[in-house]
Amino acid sequence: MSYEAFKDDALAFETRQLHSGYDPGANSLSKAVPIYQTAAFELGGFERCERLFTFEEEGFSYGRFSNPTNDVLEKRIASLEGGAAAVSFGSGMAAISSVFLNLAQAGDDIAAVKTLYGGSTTLLGKLLPAYGITASWVDRPDDPAAFRAAIGKRTKAVFVESLGNPGMNIVDIEAVARIAHERGIPLVVDNTFATPYLFRPFEFGADIVCHSATKYLGGHGTTLGGLVVEAGGFDWFNGGYPQFEEFHAELAGTIEEGNLRRTLFTRRLRGRYLAELGAHLSPLSAFLLLQGMETLSLRVQRHVENARRVAEFLSGHRAVSSVEYPGLPTSRYFALAKKYFPRGTGAILSVRLRGGEEAAKRVLERVRIFDYLVNLGDAKSLIVHPSTSTHYGLSVEEQEASGVYEDMLRLSVGIEDSGDLIEDLRQALEG
Numbered sequence: 384m385s386y387e388a389f390k391d392d393a394l395a396f397e398t399r400q401l402h403s404g405y406d407p408g409a410n411s412l413s414k415a416v417p418i419y420q421t422a423a424f425e426l427g428g429f430e431r432c433e434r435l436f437t438f439e440e441e442g443f444s445y446g447r448f449s450n451p452t453n454d455v456l457e458k459r460i461a462s463l464e465g466g467a468a469a470v471s472f473g474s475g476m477a478a479i480s481s482v483f484l485n486l487a488q489a490g491d492d493i494a495a496v497k498t499l500y501g502g503s504t505t506l507l508g509k510l511l512p513a514y515g516i517t518a519s520w521v522d523r524p525d526d527p528a529a530f531r532a533a534i535g536k537r538t539k540a541v542f543v544e545s546l547g548n549p550g551m552n553i554v555d556i557e558a559v560a561r562i563a564h565e566r567g568i569p570l571v572v573d574n575t576f577a578t579p580y581l582f583r584p585f586e587f588g589a590d591i592v593c594h595s596a597t598k599y600l601g602g603h604g605t606t607l608g609g610l611v612v613e614a615g616g617f618d619w620f621n622g623g624y625p626q627f628e629e630f631h632a633e634l635a636g637t638i639e640e641g642n643l644r645r646t647l648f649t650r651r652l653r654g655r656y657l658a659e660l661g662a663h664l665s666p667l668s669a670f671l672l673l674q675g676m677e678t679l680s681l682r683v684q685r686h687v688e689n690a691r692r693v694a695e696f697l698s699g700h701r702a703v704s705s706v707e708y709p710g711l712p713t714s715r716y717f718a719l720a721k722k723y724f725p726r727g728t729g730a731i732l733s734v735r736l737r738g739g740e741e742a743a744k745r746v747l748e749r750v751r752i753f754d755y756l757v758n759l760g761d762a763k764s765l766i767v768h769p770s771t772s773t774h775y776g777l778s779v780e781e782q783e784a785s786g787v788y789e790d791m792l793r794l795s796v797g798i799e800d801s802g803d804l805i806e807d808l809r810q811a812l813e814g
């Protein structure tokens with residue numbers, strides 16, 4: 384067989400999820416990606432050391448900067464998302480916080496929707512302001528014009544999730560990308576809930592994609608990890624990003640100019656933030672995430688099919704007052720879902736119950752197959768009460784602005800038998 388598959392991006396998604404980024408020929412013909420459990424690599428001579436540290440030669444020196452196992456993971460997600468380069472991190476939050484720090488400096492802001500993962504809301508709303516980076520909140524994410532209004536002189540990026548948490552709202556990504564580009568700033572998309580199998584943000588104008596690989600990419604609830612991918616076409620030389628101009632000047636001449644420009648964001652992300660803040664992903668974790676990604680398309684197809692069935696069952700149940708799942712024709716996001724998610728709208732749904740928090744508590748106590756935990760994207764079905772967990776600590780107004788209510792449960796539908804899942808929910812709702 385030929386080992387060229389590792390670099391052929393013309394192959395189908397299902398083939399690339401198994402092969403891209405890995406060359407067995409360079410790894411003693413090991414069929415599995417080896418786990419390079421080492422802190423450092425031999426420099427192999429004075430001249431080579433110089434070339435490595437000026438980036439004239441690609442290679443490995445110290446594990447906090449890069450590792451061959453992580454390198455395969457980075458190349459694989461770059462291939463699946465259709466991007467130019469990627470960097471791996473120890474968690475999704477490490478990836479997202481490093482992206483914001485790479486884009487914005489003290490005095491700058493990030494325009495973001497409020498319907499974000501709780502950790503991202505806290506990062507932008509409470510932590511980064513202490514370092515001079517603030518959020519410019521987009522109040523009506525359903526209206527692209529609200530994004531234009533939120534972008535000020537010091538706004539350095541627009542940040543959205545491809546499927547919002549926990550209400551599964553869909554932003555009109557193509558329209559928002561156009562608005563961001565009119566103002567010379569990049570669109571950053573957290574693509575965790577969708578995965579590149581369901582949605583590829585770069586095809587609609589996004590510039591940077593980040594992931595909590597902990598969720599569907601790993602897929603089995605065993606391993607924390609984060610990934611950032613760069614599309615490769617953004618102009619960092621438009622006057623708004625002096626930090627990238629400076630970084631470019633440091634590297635210019637040693638790396639081919641076209642390559643340097645296409646990968647400038649991820650090179651600075653690695654050199655400044657991964658390396659200096661130190662949120663590195665262990666090579667064993669990179670291996671486990673790669674193993675999960677081999678079956679991504681199969682799992683996601685099944686997740687989507689089960690989620691649709693569960694959503695249909697719940698929306699017809701008298702104990703349920705509403706179901707948020709954009710794949711349902713009754714959803715106000717159904718038209719956007721058809722445009723952006725022809726393969727399905729993921730497997731997270733939020734459900735509001737008649738009977739308030741008490742009813743939500745009873746369901747949590749009665750479910751037997753669904754596990755009560757704050758994770759999502761596991762092959763196993765999970766359920767949680769966001770108001771007292773993922774969104775704990777926010778005021779009622781803040782919770783409602785994020786689409787969280789006390790009578791609401793969030794389900795992450797797994798790949799079990801859908802009949803068993805529906806029966807489990809039925810007995811929990813009716814018991």
Ligand SMILES: *Cc1c(COP(=O)(O)O)cnc(C)c1O
Pocket residue numbers: 474475476477479500502503544548573575576594595596597598607608609759
């Ligand atoms: C879980 C999650 C994160 C954070 O990722 P960790 O791997 O837990 O740090 C960020 N964004 C979204 C949408 C998530 O679901």
